[in-house]
Amino acid sequence: MDRRPDGGLGDTGVFARRFDALGRAVEVGTASGRVISVSFPESPPADADGDHPLLDRIGEYLAGAEDDFADVEVAITVPTDQRAVLDAVRNVPYGESIDLARVTKMTAGLDHEDDADLDTARTALRSNPVPIVIPDHRISGAPGATPGPVADRLRDIEGVRDS
Template sequence: MTADTGVGLGDTGVFGREYDAIDRAVELGTASGRLISVSFPETLPSDADGEHPLLDRIHEYLDGAEDDFADVEVAITVPTDQRSVLESVRTVPYGESVDLVLIARMTGGLDHEEEADLRIVREALRANPLPIVVPDHRVRDAAGATPEPTAARLREIEGIRSF
């Protein structure tokens, strides 16, 4: 299952770079011109290429440049209900935060008053393969795939008050 938007990512591969702003590395996985994974390893694999235009954009974002990454082509390979949740999370604007219930309300087919549907939202956030591009750090009341110290730093960079 994929979700596509504008800007392709070129080569297939693993790319990564260390960032002092979050005291971690960011590693990207791309395939067929789409972003398929974002992670925050403590150390980069030896085969990670440090040169990629999205890594440059992430550097600028971490330096305070507003970027919602909405134009990045992605392939979200999670179950359909979770993909719908992540597509909703992707629309949360830079510098804003929402709660778990609002994400459920924003996601077609989910009922924000049903615990089973809120569980789907929580599971989707934890399974998010594309942190930063799918900004789970902007969702209150639930842990995302972004490690909490990194998520807190991303919220600080965006001017989002602590949760």
């Protein structure tokens, strides 16, 4: 599949579509071709457009196509230390799971034996503004921003086993 360098996300706006595989919708916010938010409402907002390349890719992913969304550009506003954690999480491969300590080890400037650094990692995962694109569902031992039932379904789709 050919994709633009920005992951095919040239639009700005709010886009949403219901996916039977999740039993709910996926809502994507974009600005200047970058993803700024992903959420999982029960149903798509009435004013959201259902036609977007990222929603197409998510649909393919939910149907079993392997996609790590690594080429999707994000524009998120989070503290620098939390951004570093989320950048590390983007490196967890499709179909794999790692624990919170490993994420902290993968994050420059954080110590996996320091409680404050582990809390920083937990906070980053809970505050993740773009779940799926930043796959917090692949991290065990710490809740992410992906709602529990959705995270469980994503792990099932990927065949992820907790580390």
